Amino acid sequence: MTFARPAAAVLSTLLVATALSGTPASAAENDDPIRLTLHDWTGQLISTRIMGEVLKKAGYNIEYVQADYIAQFAGLKTGDLHVAMEIWETTGRDALDEATATGKVENLGDSGMFAIEEWWYPSYMKEVCPGLPDWKALKSEACAEAFGTAETLPKGRYLGAPVTWGGYDDERVEALDLPFEVVHAGTDAALFAELESAYQRKAPVLLWVYAPHWAPLKYDGEWVEFPAYEKACYEDPAWGSNPDMAYDCGKPRGPIWKVAWAGLKDQWPGAHKAISAFSIDNDEMGGLITKADLDGEPVEKVVATWIDENQDRWSAWIK
Incomplete structure (x- = not known):
């Protein structure tokens, strides 16, 4: 036979569990899945899964969706996709500017990495x-x-x-x-x-x-x-050594941006705040990529280890 527990007891237990874990039991505004895009290079898989796993700690329902790096902007505009953790100034700026100009996509700031x-x-x-x-x-x-x-x-x-x-x-x-x-x-x-x-x-x-x-x-x-x-x-083709053609220069350099569907801030304001707070620098990311690509650790293990070792950092993102 089972007995219903008083609501106060349930709440007390939940608060104790939260205090012990150091993270919110659930900060999610709703159960709808937040879709984070995955691409085809290791660093992006790591940064995306770090953010996704942190959001799971806060109670969010996370889905990882494989998507083309540039073509993903179509899905971000419609809200079929919600978050892209790495848009590089070097290769993605044109697509980013076009998407944000529509008002349907938002730049959530730089990731702490320089491309x-x-x-x-x-x-x-x-x-x-x-x-x-x-x-x-x-x-x-x-x-x-x-x-x-x-x-x-x-x-x-x-x-x-x-x-x-x-x-x-x-x-x-x-x-x-x-x-x-x-x-x-x-x-x-x-x-x-x-x-x-x-x-x-x-x-x-x-x-x-x-x-x-x-x-x-x-x-x-x-x-x-x-x-x-x-x-x-x-x-402008007139720029540079070739007066008849554009692209007669090197690639741009600059930040790696975090990007989201413009509706994210209204539907999941806590997640919006957390993603905006995410920051990892080049040296740290280089070390994580080394573990995966050179040491042979699965990306999921690299991310899990980072989560275990950096609780104070990511807890502040979802506070």
Whole structure:
């Protein structure tokens, strides 16, 4: 036989449990799922799952949804998707500006991480391509051949990121008249597997490398120094060395932004506040990515360990 417990007793028990855990028993305004987008690079999976698991601690119903990096903005505008934890200034700014201008998407501020995405080469390649890191060194036939493969010779090969990441590398090659062929890696993992293989053999490689990431920490190398990015470079063909084409400069650098459906603040104000408070810097994220990509820990374990070791930090986000 069971007996109904008095409401006061239930509330007392709940408050005791909350005090012991250091987190709210439930701060969720409703049971509707908050949909966080997942993409195809390790750091984004980590930052998204950290935020999602923290929101679960506050009682929110969380769904993780695989989504294309740029195409996700369509879902964020309609409210079919709710939160994107990493929009990089380097590649996502155009899509972010267009989406926020509609009033249907909100920028929740920077994540604490600073983005660099650019052409990168191992330092040993400077021996066969004198003049690096200046981009003009890549214009020489000798340098192009030094970076070439059987499939691209006499042109050099530049290994770009998956096409869905954007970045305008094909346009950059054409605008700067570089004797290179852009070959896009199929996945983030394939991109860095090729770097690992080439580096071990001291083989030619020129590829897209980004930070925060373990690669520029593990390997000795440099980013190519293109003409510094200005907004006009992407918008005005008259800007820069090629008067007829845009994108004759390097990629922008800047914050990694947190973005949400504009209705988030009304439907889940507590979650809106927590996501706005989320912050992790490059060094910390680089270490977490290293655990997953180099040490072989599942992303879920990396996140669970971070949650266990940083309770004071994330508890303040959901306070």
